[in-house]
Amino acid sequence: MRNLSLTLQKIIPEGVLTLERRYEILRAISYFQPVGRRILANHLGISERIIRNETDFLKQNVYIKVTSLGMEITQEGHNILQELEGLIYDLRGLTELEKQLSKILNIDKVVVVPGDTDKNEMVKKDIGKAAARIFRDIIKPGNTIAITGGTTVAQMINSFQPLNNNYEDVFVLPARGSIGNKVEYQSNTLASQLAYKLGADYKLLNIPDHLSKKSLESISKEPEIKDTLQKVSNTDILIFGIGNALKMAKRRGLLEPVIDFLRRKEAVAEAFGYYFNLEGEIVYNSRSVGIQLDEIKNISYMIAVAGGSSKAEAIMAVEHLLKKGCIVMDEGAANEIIRYKRNK
Incomplete structure (x- = not known):
């Protein structure tokens, strides 16, 4: 071919x-x-x-x-x-591009779809469709699945068509509490939608961002929340989006002094409430309830999604989290990563 x-x-x-x-x-x-x-x-x-x-x-x-x-x-x-x-x-030479990125990023599986989300929002649908195919191939009976919110993850859920509806022993959970005001993109909403498609069970984490440390500690001790968090910590498959740090900080409603702090610390990426610089170092952790970074190393498989040339730095910042799993991105992000690595 x-x-x-x-x-x-x-x-x-x-x-x-x-x-x-x-x-x-x-x-x-x-x-x-x-x-x-x-x-x-x-x-x-x-x-x-x-x-x-x-x-x-x-x-x-x-x-x-x-x-x-x-x-x-x-x-x-x-x-x-x-x-x-x-x-x-x-x-488009995408197969060769995938091989290059797999080696550069040290990630087992990289999938690249044609186009650039920054120029055409339609490409986000293709990222979701490709991620849905991967998920359909790896899900097994008895799996616990945690999922974050976001528009690209939402496209994956929209595209997902299970081979059968016999996943009653599968459990779907939000990877963290709610985010922002758009309910349709919150992890709780997407977890329930995925569970419905699978015919699986699910639980929600109805906890807003930015509660005080004392309030979070108190809520986390509630039996229902504690049980859900325990299930999240034992996740088999984690599905998450990779965000631009400053855009996500504004979307989460972080205060301007915190956003200014992220600028000074040169934060470029956000994933499940953690903010990373280009070297992959955590520069800030928003107060939220959900999956913790030290729990990720125990997860069997992760599927990350990100689109647009503007996401290149964000992808590189979290590449160390994807040693066991895959990332689905678009051509725009892929080419920008290649350019950055060549000019480094």
């Missing part, structure tokens, strides 16, 4: 560009359907004229259909998308 990709790029470079463009358009229609041409053009950053020409081709070949509500993908369109996925991977 790789040799075929190289040959295509040499003999019909303009054909490869057309192939990639039609793939991106068909993929976008599958995500946003029913969708009109103008909205599609805005999502992809392509002129309406090009969108019109390409969608006319897709319609003529019955890959899409046009309704009063907009364009929708057909079953034939779904089939061609799946068939093209591997070819697009090779055309």
Whole structure:
């Protein structure tokens, strides 16, 4: 397949560009359907004229259909998308990029999806879809699963389709207490959604951020909370997102003096309430209840997700946490990491 990709790029470079463009358009229609041409053009950053020409081709070949509500993908369109996925991977050189990153970051498994989330939010859906496939392959009866919040993790839950619904002995838990005001992205919400899809049991941690140390200690001693925290500490699979330190600090509502402290300490990454500098050192730990850093080394498998070239430093800051597991990122983050390591 790789040799075929190289040959295509040499003999019909303009054909490869057309192939990639039609793939991106068909993929976008599958995500946003029913969708009109103008909205599609805005999502992809392509002129309406090009969108019109390409969608006319897709319609003529019955890959899409046009309704009063907009364009929708057909079953034939779904089939061609799946068939093209591997070819697009090779055309972009993503398999080789994954191997390079696995070696550079010293992580067993790295998965790279096409695109850059910073430029196209649709790419986040592909990160979620790839992470969902990995999770489906590793989950076993009797597993305890802890999950953090966040938009990319939410995409993984949305994409996840279990092979069967026979995971009654699986337990799903939030990796930490709630975050911010958007309930749909909180770890409690995502834990319950994943449990529903699995037909599994779950428990919640309804504890807000920024409680006083005394209040946290008191709540943690409550029998129900104590039992949940004990289960979290015995997690088999941890699913978490990697955030930009300052963005996450603001989202969590940290006070300005704390945010200024993070700037001075050159914090670049956040994961489950811990803030790291580029060397992977903890520079701050927000007061929260949930999984602790010293418990992570006992977890059998971790799945991390992150997208966008702006997340490159954050990924590098937490690479030491992923010795037993994998990370799913996009092309933008992957290329930025490669550039940084080469120029170091």
